[in-house]
Amino acid sequence: MSGLLDVSVSALVAQRTRLDAIAANLASADIGGNPNGPVKPPSIREVLFATGDPANNSELGVHVADIREVRAFIPRYEPLNPYADADGRVWYPDINPVEQQVNMMLAARSYEANIAAIEATKSMTNSAMEILS
Amino acid sequence: MFDRLVGRNAMPALERALQFASARQRVIVNNIANLETPGFRPVDVSVEGFQDQLRAAIDDRQARLASGVGDGAASGADGGLSLEDTDEVMLTTSGLELTPRPIGEGILGHDGNDRSLERILQSLTENVMQFRFAAALVRGQFASLDAAIRERP
Numbered sequence: 001m002s003g004l005l006d007v008s009v010s011a012l013v014a015q016r017t018r019l020d021a022i023a024a025n026l027a028s029a030d031i032g033g034n035p036n037g038p039v040k041p042p043s044i045r046e047v048l049f050a051t052g053d054p055a056n057n058s059e060l061g062v063h064v065a066d067i068r069e070v071r072a073f074i075p076r077y078e079p080l081n082p083y084a085d086a087d088g089r090v091w092y093p094d095i096n097p098v099e100q101q102v103n104m105m106l107a108a109r110s111y112e113a114n115i116a117a118i119e120a121t122k123s124m125t126n127s128a129m130e131i132l133s
Numbered sequence: 134m135f136d137r138l139v140g141r142n143a144m145p146a147l148e149r150a151l152q153f154a155s156a157r158q159r160v161i162v163n164n165i166a167n168l169e170t171p172g173f174r175p176v177d178v179s180v181e182g183f184q185d186q187l188r189a190a191i192d193d194r195q196a197r198l199a200s201g202v203g204d205g206a207a208s209g210a211d212g213g214l215s216l217e218d219t220d221e222v223m224l225t226t227s228g229l230e231l232t233p234r235p236i237g238e239g240i241l242g243h244d245g246n247d248r249s250l251e252r253i254l255q256s257l258t259e260n261v262m263q264f265r266f267a268a269a270l271v272r273g274q275f276a277s278l279d280a281a282i283r284e285r286p
Contacts (some may be wrong), residue, residue, distance in 0.1 A: 004159055011166030018169075049170040060163040062170050110168050113250065117165045120261045121158060127268040129153075131275065 003058070004121045010053040010061035015111045017064050021045040022104045025095050032090040033083050033133045035073060041091045043069040142198075145214040146191055147271050152229045153183050153222065154264035160233045161260055164253045171244035175253060176233035178221045180263075190216045 025044055033041035046068040053061030072094040079088030157178060167173040194214055216224050223230045241247045280286045 004155075004162055007159065007162045007166050009170075014166075015169070049167075051167055051170055051173055058160065060166070064164045106169060109273045111163050113168060113254070116254065117162045117257060121162065122259050124155065124158060124261050124268075127265040131268055131272045 003056070003060075005118060006053065006056050006058065007061045008118045008121065010055065010058075012111060012115045014047075014049055014062045014064050015107045017067075018047040018107045019104065019111075021047045021067060022100050024098055025093070026097065028093060029095045030092065031099065032076070032078070032081065032092045034085045035071070035091055037085065039083050041073050041093050043071045044093050044095055046070055060104065064114065075092075076103060109130070136160045141271065142194070142214075144274055146187060147267050147274070149187055149190075149214070149216060149229070150267040151264060151271070153231075154228045154260055154267065156231045157260050158257075158264070160231060161253060164248075165257070168248050168250065168253075169246075171246060173246050173248075174235040174237075175248060176229075177236045177256060178231045178233045180259075182219060183222050186216060186219055186222060190214050 006124040031042050033039040035041065041098050048066045048068060049062055049066055050065035051062060052059050053063050054062070073091035074094045075089035077088055078084055078090045081090045084090050157180075160177060164175040164177070167175075191214065216222075218224060221232050221234070223232070236252070237247070
């Protein structure tokens with residue numbers, strides 16, 4: 001019975017980390033810069049999951065294996081921008097808002113599914129407690 | 134069937150049922166935790182397999198009791214209920230150890246995960262119901278013991 005919540009909570013932590021990364025991506029979508037200059041545009045963060053939970057030394061559960069920084073930029077022609085390069089281009093992170101929103105929905109739904117699993121485990125524990133009363 | 138669930142020898146069987154449900158809960162919760170993990174295949178153990186195993190053990194004990202071995206057949210730490218190990222369910226000192234298998238259904242996604250949220254949540258709900266059912270019967274057993282001790286209901 002012990003450790004049942006660890007598995008669900010590891011997934012809550014992983015999904016929240018993913019939501020954090022998505023929020024950061026969406027927030028930094030309009031930060032421009034020059035990859036070769038002093039002010040660089042932000043890179044896109046992608047959260048990678050893997051099975052197992054090293055925090056609890058368990059094979060069950062899920063953890064964030066890596067947060068990949070993808071350096072993909074698209075240029076916009078803004079010659080008056082102080083960050084523009086010699087050709088008048090400012091580089092922005094190549095973030096696809098639709099893709100980010102879909103991932104955000106998936107993370108939120110997955111978070112809810114794990115909350116449902118926690119509720120189920122709680123109701124099991126409660127009925128085990130009732131044996132004693 | 135019913136007398137075996139509420140009779141005096143029911144407790145060992147109910148104990149196994151509770152152990153099975155709590156071990157299976159760990160498997161199901163892990164499936165839910167890994168809904169979005171690339172390459173993960175949901176796993177489960179067969180409830181029917183465990184119930185057959187339990188039924189065989191109960192029948193075996195009933196046969197031994199009926200053949201006149203007496204109450205000795207229902208004594209011991211496991212109440213005379215000897216569960217035969219299968220390749221999915223093994224009895225250890227700390228409870229039941231499960232060896233779940235991939236449940237190969239659903240379409241394999243691009244991430245190599247053939248999740249089926251509805252099936253997983255169905256087994257979650259069923260498992261909780263089975264646990265609560267067994268726990269309620271255990272509670273009933275203790276209530277009858279209590280009534281016997283107090284000599285009034």
